[in-house]
Amino acid sequence: MKNIRNFCIIAHIDHGKSTLADRLLEHTQTISDREMQEQLLDSMDLERERGITIKSHAIQMNYQYEGEEYVLNLIDTPGHVDFSYEVSRSIAACEGALLIVDSSQGIEAQTISNLYLALEHDLEIIPILNKIDLPHSMPEEVSDQIIDMIGCELDDIIKASGKTGQGVGDILEAIVKRIPSPKGDPKAPLQALIFDSVFNPFRGVEVYFRVFNGEINKGDQVKFVNTGKTYDADEIGILQLKQLPQKTISAGNVGYLISGIKVAKEVKVGDTITHVKTPCENAIKGFEDVKPMVFAGIYPVDTTEFEELRASMEKLQLNDASLVWEPETSAALGFGFRCGFLGMLHMEIVQERLEREFDMTVITTVPSVQYHAFTNKGEKIFVNAPSELPDPTLTERVEEPYISAAIITKSEFVGPIISLCMDKRGQIINQVYLTADRVELKFELPLAEIVFDFFDKLKTISKGYASLDYELIGFRRSKLVKLDIMLNGEPVDALSAVVHRDKAYDWGKRICEKLKELLPRQQFEIAIQAAIGSKIIARETVKALRKNVIAKCYGGDITRKRKLLEKQKKGKKRMRQVGSVEIPQEAFMAVLKLD
Template sequence: MENIRNFCIIAHIDHGKSTLADRLLQATGTVTDREMQEQLLDDMDLERERGITIKSHAIQMDYKYEGKDYILNLIDTPGHVDFSYEVSRSIAACEGALLIVDAAQGIEAQTISNLYLALEHDLEIIPVLNKIDLPSAMPEEVTDEIVNLIGCDPADVIRASAKEGIGIDDILEAVIKRIPAPEGDVNKPLKAMIFDSVFNPFRGIEVYFRVFDGTIKKGDKVKFVHTGKTYEADEIGVLKLKQQPKETISAGNVGYIISGIKVAKEVKVGDTITHLNRPCEAVKGFENVKPMVFAGIYPVDTTEFEELRASMEKLQLNDASLVWEPETSAALGFGFRCGFLGMLHMEIVQERLEREFDMTVITTVPSVQFHAIGTDGSVRKINAPSEMPEPNTISHIEEPYIRAQIITKSEFIGNVIGLCMEKRGVIKNQVYLTADRVELSFELPLAEIVFDFFDKLKTLSRGYASLDYELIGFRQSNMVKLDIMLNGDRVDALSAIVHRDKAYEWGKRLCEKLRELIPRQMFEIAIQASIGTKIIARETVKAMRKNVLAKCYGGDITRKRKLLEKQKKGKKRMRQVGNVEIPQEAFMAVLKLD
């Protein structure tokens, strides 16, 4: 066991994590030049296009150092804030972490939040200054930032360039010398933690785990503690570039198990694997992944509902954190209410549905989960505006709040604080990391940052600000349900739950936007925004008129009036039977109100 090292890489998006992983794989001879490609561990098309890691990966490398053979397990982590629970489980499976900081950009918000996660688990941190070959690199200044942040010696910071292959041997040496070997007892009952799972269409779900105590053998009967399910280990092995089956995997090592699991819900990241006849205590820190953002997904063509259901089921096998249930909408027909970890997760799910399954879908306005506290003290969870109970049955509504950390250049402080105040935020703290970089802490309602907060933040700070957030609980708020009505009929797909102070402006802007988007009919269309029975805004789409007076020349005015009265009656009748078609763009309008 003293020759095993388990480590992960933590960094902000685009600081060179995947490229460094490539170099480590090459330096240890894990991949041949023929198998090598850029960002080897990011195997999804979407990951390659966007340059982000969505799914974390694990790979084992063999390395010879000073005549000894070492096994290095690299457990890669996604960098985005939406996937922070998965990151925390990957970190729990390691003893050390490489903290990568871009020499040109310095420390950013997700670097800090992932670093705190690693420190909570007592990991040995190895700071690496990446991209020192760039002309805009500022190695001295950024080294000072790192020293201030983790209190290490400036000599401990390894200078590297993953692209040019500089400093890779120093990193491998540091991993072996500085990161402690895993501790564990081979003779204790089996205790292993799941940190990831991958769906294989031929063999069911492959579960990746890290063994803390005991040994697992091929053919053992194992139990997943939190789900209570039992399986037989058909195949176990280690994760090289391709899987390598083994007979046993003992304490300290990382491996995979295949036992023909068909249902994604049965495998939960953070769960504990143990023997059926010799159980152990569960690994601490397990929680069910909680969705933060909810939206409706509907097929554009209503006949494709069953196909969409099949696609969602297949997608869920690959992505267990996606939660969905069927729902109906008067405007859009049958569809699904889905829960996502965040806005990036929602975008990726939508894009994967369109790409991998060829589905064209409409996504409704994203909302967060509110708690409606009834007059009798009962709590109802509300994931969609349509679930909101009548106002006379509830005493108040609570909404989720987050703590946001924003790191930006000092010249943009005013803009950032202004934006957060506008979003009902409260500033809690302000720390200068260096002379011109500031870390701001805010408490904000989650509902306010679901729409376009991140885009605005990037715009106001010219791309320099970085954001990280965590949920801190529910608080009482003055929220109301805003309905949109067309000719007196409610369009449930356009309703939203908003703060009372913002409802009027929101309703007015939405009505104006819809007036531009809804095509004119032969009759007049009234677009109204209402809270309960009170109308707060109205716009009118004027009717198209046929000139009925064209054939009426000369003669008495009463002849003209008779024709106009006749037309008026026709319009009235038409309005009663005519229905308004809402174009697809109108549903997206809500997302792009500004």
């Protein structure tokens, strides 16, 4: 056990985690040159296209140091704020963390929030200054920032470059010397923590775990403590580039377990694995339940595919434990699911993965957050969709979730960022200068305001320099109303939204204008209206397509033309009574992109 090291890599998005992980794998000769490719641990097409890590990955390396063989378990983590749940799981399975900071950009919001996660778990932190080969890197300035933040010595900071491979040897040496070996008793009853799971269509669910105490052997009968299910360990092994089956995995090590689990719900990330005959006394303190921040409806375009969509969601949930969903119905779209996501990027990724990995074409409705409505009788109702908001005459008050947001930016962008947050009903709480030109701004904002395009606008204003990190701080009373969108007098529940009263008029007007551009013209006129209760606050009209019925009348009496036009008018009227408006998928998505 003394030669095992478990560590993860934490950093802000785009600071070079995946590239540095590639260099570590090359240096320890875990993979041959032939198998090497960029972003090796990012196995999904989406991750490669967008250049981000979405899933955490685990891989084992062997490293020779001073004549001894060391086993290094690397658990890679994503950097984006929407995937911080993945990071928390990886951190709980490790004893140390490599903190990577881009020497050309310095410390960003996500670096700080991931660092605090690691410090809460008492991990040994190894600070690394990455990208020092870049012409505009600032090693001295950024080293000072790191020293201020974690209180280390200048000599503790390793200078490296993921691109050229400089400093990789020093990093491996530091992992062996500084990160403590795992503690645990191989003779005690088995106690292992599930930190990830993947669905394999041929072999069922593969469970990734870290053993804290005891050992697990091939063929053992094991039990998952929280779900209470028992299984046979058909195959266990370690995770290198390919899975290597083993006879035994003992305390301190990381491995995988295949036991033909068919039902996705039976595997809970953060659960404890133990033996059936000699169970451990208490479960490991796992991860807290994930709190979704953004809710949206996902519906199949073809209503007959509802069951297929359900199966796809279950399989996706295995790979992405932070996805929460339940069935719901909508008058406009039929049967579907109300899903909870950690943020807008998470929602986009889930939708893309459903389309790519499972061939499902889906419609996503307007995202919303969870509100609390209190009725006159004092009952509390959880409102996840606008259609669940009770009648205004029966509600005493509505509360909405607030977040505390930390934004780190260059000082020249402070003005525009403050006005953006004020526009989103935010209050500035604090403003701290980290260095001469880097500022940390603290705001309290309603979560509903940052759900849509806040992050995009923040990046635009700050030329891509600002970084955002946020956490939920509770619910506060607010003046909220339900805004309905109606087509020819029929409300479309998939387009309705809960908005602040002061913004309702502006929001309604913009949606009506946007729908007017997107709805295809029909043989009859379409009225698009935005309403609060029974009060119409905005209206646009899509004109009818008309055949030129008087083309054949050249000259002659006006009454002939009028007769033909009257006849056409009657036909249009009748058509409007029976015609229904088809809403294209772009219309549902357009509401997300209102500028």
